[in-house]
Amino acid sequence: MRVPYVSSALAIGVALSLAAAPALAASEAARKLAQDAIIVDTHIDAPGELLSHWDDLGLETPGKEFDYPRARQGGLDVAFMSIYTSPDEDAAGTAWQTAHTQIDAVEAMTARHPDKFALLRSPGDVEKLRKGGRVLLTLGMENGAPIGDDLKQLAAFQQRGVRYITLAHSANNRISDSSYAVEKKWGGLSPFGEQVVAEMNRLGIMVDVSHLSDDSVRDVLRITDVPVIASHSGMRHFTPGFERNISDELAKAVAAEGGVVQLVFGAGFVNPKAAADLQAYFDASAAFKRESVALVAAGKPPKSEEAFEKAWKDAHPMPVTHIDAVLDQIDYAVKLIGADHVGIGSDFDGVSGNLPVELRSVADYPNLVEGLQKRGHSDADIRKILGGNLLRVWSQVEKAAKR
Template identity: 90%
Template sequence: MRVATVFGMSALGLALAATPVMAASDAAQRLAQDAIIVDTHIDAPGELLSHWDDLGVATPGKEFDYPRARQGGLDVAFMSIYTSPDEDAAGTAWQTANTQIDAVEAMTARHPDKFALLRSPADVEKLRKGGRVLLTLGMENGAPIGDDLKQLAAFQQRGVRYITLAHSANNRISDSSYALEKKWGGLSPFGEQVVAEMNRLGIMVDVSHLSDDAIRDVLSTTDVPVIASHSGMRHFTPGFERNISDELAKAVAAEGGVVQLVFGTGFVNPTAAANLQAYFQAEADFERENAKLVAAGKPARSKDDFEDAWKQAHPVPVTHIDAVLDQIDYAVKLIGSDHVGIGSDFDGVSGNLPVELRSVADYPNLVEGLQKRGHSDADIRKILGGNLLRVWTQVEKAAKR
């Protein structure tokens, strides 16, 4: 479960999800089909564990499936191998991660004409022939490696090509942007070893979800460019550390990296982002009050009741594609078109998405919006996937050296 799921989908949001969006222009459709689209964050694997579906056929309850991926022009989908802080604490993160990887492998084996596993950017052109959607793996939260650096090589062998070092809580590797109190002041000493080993193995370092100090530590430690796999620009959501600051976006770009911009309402809508920040404080207060009740021999309050009340008091605001286009415009002006990409967070934000970006079928709507805002087709190709493939290639070549 993602942090953004604390905001339940409103009745209006459910209605919008079922409402077809006007088709993009022919020019946008053609470019989406011709360009190589790389989305660095799709949460299908975790969804498959909670409710299995055959994503090789139309699956209306999900945001990623093969028919809509081809409709939208998606070529490379990074499947998010997500584990929670609770699984980390329980010692089950390694098992969960491997089970999710098994699910992705099973999906490709079931539909070899529709999917293929991608392990190197050099194989994109070869493997996407015949209309296949290429699946590669991004690990969201470094918890599955535990305290064992050797697990990095094991997961690299299984196809993991980036790792988000932490998620919604501090872990043994890094501080999290969401944590109200930081543990390490950035990366831990073990985290510095993790970054160095990832460089050696050719695994991209992902700084989304990290605290500002942790991102600075990553940039001072890494020998190769890094990515932010699914982040928004903090310029639009002041004080929201989960989104990347102008300073750090520039630093990522200066090292040759790329900021992959997210679509989720909680990251691109200022009201939703403020609500998400407020939720963490409210949750901490709730846990503290419950601890006092238990210490006094009184029954604890229901966490479910707390969550339900929060959702009712903080409905998700309706958001449109302009919120994402504004982020891209701003990022391109700030760090240049060579350092911007997309990481949607499809299937990871409980349907809380812009009206015109409801699923992987909707990339042409994004293309049309960028065209209308004056971005050249060459720059749009870079944003859709060229920049990410460049960084991945650099990281892979450095590892081989």
């Protein structure tokens, strides 16, 4: 996910200041568990960041939130690299090219450091490949736009290593309605989207319902034959009216089908004020675009989009958020749907540095572990939340495809 109403200069400044700061010291017990457990983070936006500004993530990279040294410091084992394409790229017909270029970047990073990274294509290979301290990289496609109108592209991307697809992003597309869209196009999934879900089941690609409208999630659950995931969502209980976060009703429905809700760290999803501002931004942006179209139709010059973005940012500063906001989400989700159906999908490198003070990079998973221990979660349940649940769902989806 990209937080759209933060200027690039501010985003770079925030990311540099946060990434350069040392990780807070968690307890010895928390650090030990983080290193011993299999940590699976289902949403890290490193590939898109590499296209914006190339860095060697096998080395310490202060301007990013994911790199190899800090991943090992935090105990990260499996990192789903987000292959993100925007609605604008979809409209321009460039999403397919962008997606393949990002996959190339992940493959190049792995080839450059075979002692530090390995490509992960199956959950059954985790134990073998992580030996020697390697961080395993697998692919999650954020926005189904790169497949275009061609179902065969699903198999092509599966061959390249894509193991989940977020059907839509911040706008309705040919597959599904988006939670952010003010006006929905399909009332859920499109007829093509229903075919996409069925084909993903057949191929063993996990269906990701983050970013989807509520009706789209209901359609997915009606069609799918296997469990689904929400790769990086918050609980709407804490952000009423913010459709981007998952409702109690739908979280229960995902869990009832054996799926898992991967809880996000970004302040825009776990801080109620920030979430309200984010939804309001999309509403205001849609109104601004409608006004611009009307001005052009009337033969008048459109207003400055850059000025709109700056004015919005100045009027809506991002509030400071602490780790308790994430811990509250996990506590609530565990009570609502059970510890077997909760995981983590940080959105590192995708929220312009707008993260809890204590969760600034992949070095900081021990802080999350310590917080969960202090709140009374057993080490067994923490292991499930850190990665065990996601690996179980992935294994089920893979086995169903083989059958």
